[in-house]
Structure formats: C-alpha cells, structure tokens
Amino acid sequence: MTDALIGGCGGGSGQTPAATSASPPNPQPVPSGPLTTATVSVSASAIGTIGARFAGLSYEKDSMAVPRFAPGNADLIGMFMRLGPSLLRIGGNSVDKTQWAPNGAGRTSGEVAPSDIDALAGFLQASGWTVLYGVNLATSTPAAAAAELAYAVQSLGSSLYGIEIGNEPDLYGGNYFSTWNLADFEQLWEQFRSAILQAAPTVKFTGPASAGNIATWTVPFGQYVGSSEIVLLTQHYYRGNGQSASSTDAELVSPDPNLISALDTLKAGATSIGVPFRMTETNSFYNGGANGVSDSYASSLWVIDHLFNIALGGGTGANLHGGGDGDGYTPIADNDGVVVEARPEYYGVLLFALAGPGSLLQTTVAAAALNVTAYAIRSGAGGVSIVVVNKDSTQNLQLSVDTGQSVNTAAVLVLRGPALDATSGVSIQGAAVAQNGDFTPGAAYTSTVAGSVVTCYVPAASAALIRVT
Numbered sequence: 001m002t003d004a005l006i007g008g009c010g011g012g013s014g015q016t017p018a019a020t021s022a023s024p025p026n027p028q029p030v031p032s033g034p035l036t037t038a039t040v041s042v043s044a045s046a047i048g049t050i051g052a053r054f055a056g057l058s059y060e061k062d063s064m065a066v067p068r069f070a071p072g073n074a075d076l077i078g079m080f081m082r083l084g085p086s087l088l089r090i091g092g093n094s095v096d097k098t099q100w101a102p103n104g105a106g107r108t109s110g111e112v113a114p115s116d117i118d119a120l121a122g123f124l125q126a127s128g129w130t131v132l133y134g135v136n137l138a139t140s141t142p143a144a145a146a147a148e149l150a151y152a153v154q155s156l157g158s159s160l161y162g163i164e165i166g167n168e169p170d171l172y173g174g175n176y177f178s179t180w181n182l183a184d185f186e187q188l189w190e191q192f193r194s195a196i197l198q199a200a201p202t203v204k205f206t207g208p209a210s211a212g213n214i215a216t217w218t219v220p221f222g223q224y225v226g227s228s229e230i231v232l233l234t235q236h237y238y239r240g241n242g243q244s245a246s247s248t249d250a251e252l253v254s255p256d257p258n259l260i261s262a263l264d265t266l267k268a269g270a271t272s273i274g275v276p277f278r279m280t281e282t283n284s285f286y287n288g289g290a291n292g293v294s295d296s297y298a299s300s301l302w303v304i305d306h307l308f309n310i311a312l313g314g315g316t317g318a319n320l321h322g323g324g325d326g327d328g329y330t331p332i333a334d335n336d337g338v339v340v341e342a343r344p345e346y347y348g349v350l351l352f353a354l355a356g357p358g359s360l361l362q363t364t365v366a367a368a369a370l371n372v373t374a375y376a377i378r379s380g381a382g383g384v385s386i387v388v389v390n391k392d393s394t395q396n397l398q399l400s401v402d403t404g405q406s407v408n409t410a411a412v413l414v415l416r417g418p419a420l421d422a423t424s425g426v427s428i429q430g431a432a433v434a435q436n437g438d439f440t441p442g443a444a445y446t447s448t449v450a451g452s453v454v455t456c457y458v459p460a461a462s463a464a465l466i467r468v469t
Contacts, residue, residue, distance in 0.1 A: 028445035038367035048360035058319035060092035068337030071122030078437025091134030137166025142195035150199035162204035168211035219269030242285035249298035263313025289328025297417030303348035411444035
C-alpha cells in the first residue's frame, strides 16, 4: 500500500540525485506564513521494530449485539482494510457484563450467542484481520467461559490470535468484589484458564489487561504466570481523564512522560519473563474521551506520536479503543455498525500505516524550540520512510533531512487539518477517506534531493511522510 500510494505518485522514479534536484516533477508549494529552518538526521542504527499488525483497534464486547462485525458490513470492512491487516481486540468494560448464551438468538444486549461469533468470523475473513477475544471473568463461571471459547475456536479458526480473561481486573475491588487483590485475581484466572484449556487446548492466553498499576499488578502477574501460560503481556493506557478541564488539545499534543515511564516498566517486566507486551486498549482520554478534543484534528497528530512512542518503548502494538458516534474518541464513527465517517484520529493511524513496518532508526531533530518530532523506518526493501510531526500551530518548517544514505527519489505526503480543534476537514495529500474506506490521495510531492539530503516543507500543525529510495 505504501509504495502504491507514495512511490508510484512521485513521478521521479529512476532519476539521478542531480536531475531530481534540478527539476522535481511535482514540487511542493511553499506554505503561507512564517518559516522556521529545521533539520532531521537519520542514523543507520536500528533502535526498535514496527511489526505486522501493529496499529490495531479495540471495541467493547457489546459491539457483538449490533450488526457491526458482520461479513455484509462492507463499509466497515473497507475502513479496516484501508489500514492493512491488523489485530482487532474485543473486550472493554462490557466483557464482564456479557454472558454466554449457547442457545441465544444473537444480537441481544448482555449476551453473546454462536451466531454473533459466526458473524465476527465472517467479518475477520473478509477484512484480513485477526482478533484478541475477551471473555467474562467477573460475573461468569469457568464452565461458561470454556464453552464459549470452545465454540469461538471452532468458528474463528486461524482468525483467533488469542484470548483475554476479564477486563481491567485491577479495578474489580468495589465494582464486583467486596475484597479483592492480585492473589485473588491470579487464583480465579487460573481456574478459568484450566477450564478453558480442557475445552480448547490450543488457545493462546494473554493478560492481565490492567487499567493501570503496572508495577504492582501487571508485572507481578506476568511473573506469576510466566511464558508457559501467556504469550503476551497486556496493558491499557490513556493520556488522562476526559472529564478533566486540563484535557485540552494543547495537552493532548504535548509530550507524555507518563507513557515513556509506563513503557519502560512494561518492557522490563515483559523481558524478564520472555514475552512481548502490547497496549491492547488505549486512546486519548478515558471516560469516553474529552468532547471536542478526542474527536478533533489534534488527535490525528497525537496518535502518530503515540504509536511511534509505543514502538520505541518496545511494545509490539496498540489497539485504539472506539465505537459509536459520540463526541469522544473513536477512529471510525458508526451508528450501530453503520459507518458514519473516518474521524480525525483515523487519519493519523492511516499515515502511520502508510509509513509501513520495518526497523526503527535513530533520529535527531533540531527545530528551535518548536514541538516537533521525527521518526524513521527502514523497510525490508531498503527504502526509508521518515515521518515528521509539526505540532506548532503557526510555524511552518523548512526542513532538511539527512537520510544517511544515497537518495534517488523522495516523495512526500502531508496530513493536514483546518485547526487543532477542528472536528472535520482532515485530509492526507488533499484527500479524505470515504465512508467505505476508499482513498485516492493527490500526487505525492517530489522533493529536492542532493546526495543523502532531502528538503521539503512541513506546514504548521501537520505531519509529513517522506518516502526515500
């Protein structure tokens, strides 16, 4: 997808650096407003990896009670496919309020029936996605979970990546149990795991899907179960409380030291037991998001940094929570499964996906005191994608990128929005994503190249994807 949308649009394939420097066939226009000189240097040193199915989505389990995940939902399938094959996580708070109904009619709130799982299976087959499937721990029984998973394994087949038992168990105390601690959870989790293994001996387990408490809950749980019982250590993370007055656009696009600290703790804990870790539920602000912020253009720029930071911190992926058509967070807005639109956040995820998987390279940025970040990915074919995120609302960047390698061609796509607080009008290279996932960006700009250096512009409050070969 990346090569088709970028490399094929630049019009400069096969030119020498001198020819490209002299006459780029589709030059980037100079943005209006003040220009700040900035540089990015890319090292050959690999400092991380972005693997397949990195940027995924997460939905509440009660999504299965509406016609959302069904093989006939062509628009939602198109939206998923536009991001490339990835991992869907079914869970959320509703997972512990959803009962297995082996004889249920399906599409009934508070329960999941065989026909609901079959519909999910058809959706996954059509989209090319896999699923991390959650089962009720707090209000169900080991026998019921085992019966549900036995059916899920049969129906989902190779589309089932693994399972989560429960959701945010570190918050069960007072919500589901009068007394509750980590030892209680570990004991109950083992009871469910044992019953599930008898019914579905090949299923892969993940956990603990904690809301927080990484050092006191997630890591100790991982050490308790070890790599013999789980294949993935899972954690949830949000930038802050959506109901707080401090949850603003400016806060969202500012650096997040709490995330970096959380990733350091998770990486050490996962490494100590020899399993990877993933943020299986994450988004901007919890409690459904901050209205007018989580659904604003600021989320487009935030999510790019968020995903790259998780990759740099050692995570194997992230699942952005969503669903519905409220004023809070969701990459894809829908009304009971009927797609309404791609929200601003979706465009940031799409730009990240277009950068492609590969090895993360060390980058350094010099952009005065502006809020600018840069990332570089080397693909298996040897090309490099550089993503530069300019979160300053007034200053355009006149950018020089030293790629550290000889460059023949350089093509640029730009993600833009009307303003950080805008909730519509977002585009990539002038194009919007249609309701069915169709996306036809304008021709990529062809940058000036001189040896290893590429020059281009990154407008104020925008992100640029620069693909060099």
